[in-house]
Amino acid sequence: MQITFLGTGTSAGVPVIACDCATCRSEDPRDKRWRPSLALAFDDGTSVLVDASPDLRAQALRFRITRVDAILLTHAHADHVLGLDDVRIYNFRQGGAIPCHGAARALARVRRMFDYVFDPATPKGGGLPQLALRELVGPFSLGGATVIPVPLLHGTLPVLGFRIGSFAYLTDCNAIPDASWPLLEGLDTLVLDALRHKAHRTHFTVDEAVAVARRIGAGRTLFTHMTHDLPHAATCAALPAGISLAYDGLQLELAPAATAGLLAAGCAAAGLY
Ligand SMILES: [Zn+2]
Ligand SMILES: [Zn+2]
Ligand SMILES: [Zn+2]
Numbered sequence: 646m647q648i649t650f651l652g653t654g655t656s657a658g659v660p661v662i663a664c665d666c667a668t669c670r671s672e673d674p675r676d677k678r679w680r681p682s683l684a685l686a687f688d689d690g691t692s693v694l695v696d697a698s699p700d701l702r703a704q705a706l707r708f709r710i711t712r713v714d715a716i717l718l719t720h721a722h723a724d725h726v727l728g729l730d731d732v733r734i735y736n737f738r739q740g741g742a743i744p745c746h747g748a749a750r751a752l753a754r755v756r757r758m759f760d761y762v763f764d765p766a767t768p769k770g771g772g773l774p775q776l777a778l779r780e781l782v783g784p785f786s787l788g789g790a791t792v793i794p795v796p797l798l799h800g801t802l803p804v805l806g807f808r809i810g811s812f813a814y815l816t817d818c819n820a821i822p823d824a825s826w827p828l829l830e831g832l833d834t835l836v837l838d839a840l841r842h843k844a845h846r847t848h849f850t851v852d853e854a855v856a857v858a859r860r861i862g863a864g865r866t867l868f869t870h871m872t873h874d875l876p877h878a879a880t881c882a883a884l885p886a887g888i889s890l891a892y893d894g895l896q897l898e899l900a901p902a903a904t905a906g907l908l909a910a911g912c913a914a915a916g917l918y
Contacts, residue, residue, distance in 0.1 A: 646790065646809065647686040648897045651694075651704040653869045653890070654678025655840060655848075656724035658700070661873050668873040675877035675892035679703065680724040681816055681870050683836075684710055685809070687788025693717060695807065695814060701728025708894065712739055715787060716776075718747030719816055720804035721754035729759060733774040742775035746785070748794070748805055752778045781805065795828045797821055800847035808832075812899050813863075816870050819849050821857065832863035834899060836891060839868035841875060851875070851884075858888055867891040 652658075659678040660669035668676050680698035687693065695717045698704065713735045719725055732743055747755070755778065761767045762774055784793045795806035797818035806815035806825075811833035815821075818838050821829070829835070837858055840848035848870065849857060858866040866888045871880075881889045 646688060646788075646812070646899045648812065648899060649684040649686075649708055650869070650891045650893055650895045651682040651684055651708060651710075652679030652698050652700055653871060653893055653895075654680055655870050655872045656680065656722070657872070659871070659873045664873060666873055668876045671876060673877055674894075675890070677893060678871060679893055682725075682728075683814060684708060685788070687790060689789040691715070691788030693788065695719065696725040696816075697728035697732060698724060699727040701731045704728075705731070713743055714739075716743060716745045717792065717807055718745060718751045718755070719806065719814075720799060720802065721747070721751040721758065722817065725817070726751075726755055726758065729755065729776065730762075730774055732776070733772050736775045737772070742777040744779050745776045746779045746781050746787075746792075748803070749780050750803065751805075752780060793828055795825050797825065802847070810899060812836075812897075817848065819845070819847055819853070829861045832861060833865070834897060835861055835863035835866045836869055837866055838870045839875075839890075840870055841872045843874070851880070855885060855888060859885075865889075867895070 658680055659676060679700035682698040683695040685693040691714045692712045693715045694713055696719055697716060713732055735743060756763050781794050784791055790809050793808040795808055797804050797806050797815060798820040799817045804817055806813060808828055813829055813832050814836045816838050837854050838849050839851045839854035842851050844850055854868055869891045871890060877890055877892060
């Protein structure tokens with residue numbers, strides 16, 4: 646499986662509108678962060694988005710995303726779903742609706758935020774995205790692999806991370822429930838929320854994320870969802886070995902790995918969805 650980081654910024658993106666701090670003025674391309682999203686290219690050719698950021702159009706053009714077979718939603722905050730309208734281009738090209746997998750709470754919010762999409766009375770002339778909303782209730786098959794939803798807490802809001810083989814993507818969280826830790830054993834690559842240094846009510850700080858990364862013990866850990874408080878080069882230089890900041894356009898090649906032993910744990914965690 647190949648993973649492309651489409652966006653590694655927090656909800657405001659970096660640079661921040663009207664900000665002239667050093668990070669926002671930086672010429673290091675790794676300091677330009679679109680809103681958070683991943684593209685997953687499975688070995689069988691299946692192309693999947695994790696979230697649909699407000700920057701989806703620019704991301705799809707820059708990273709040449711030519712098809713989308715499914716979308717995984719972590720949660721329905723604006724920085725993760727406001728690009729959903731743009732997937733209509735893929736509907737036109739491919740024909741048919743795109744399955745959009747998420748927890749019931751996230752799908753209900755998507756229905757409210759995009760009510761014109763789901764209201765049968767909406768005139769069809771302008772073109773609408775076709776989204777087949779699929780409620781996640783446990784591990785499921787996608788692209789020849791098993792996707793294991795990992796329940797997380799984002800402040801008081803339950804959200805989902807995703808594990809595929811020995812890779813896990815845990816954005817927008819500041820706590821990992823007890824039932825989810827067994828789903829994070831034996832990872833080669835972990836992507837984890839690390840907003841900034843200063844404490845926040847709904848995101849891990851860098852120090853908190855380092856502690857979580859050490860407990861999970863993945864072969865390598867990449868941080869995401871960063872604010873402009875974290876310049877890429879200086880922040881990476883201060884992180885422990887094996888941990889670094891992701892950046893927009895970073896690509897990873899991952900070997901498939903068996904997840905069969907995790908399925909029972911995944912089902913046990915299903916009560917948290
Ligand atoms: Zn700034
Ligand atoms: Zn969020
Ligand atoms: Zn977010």
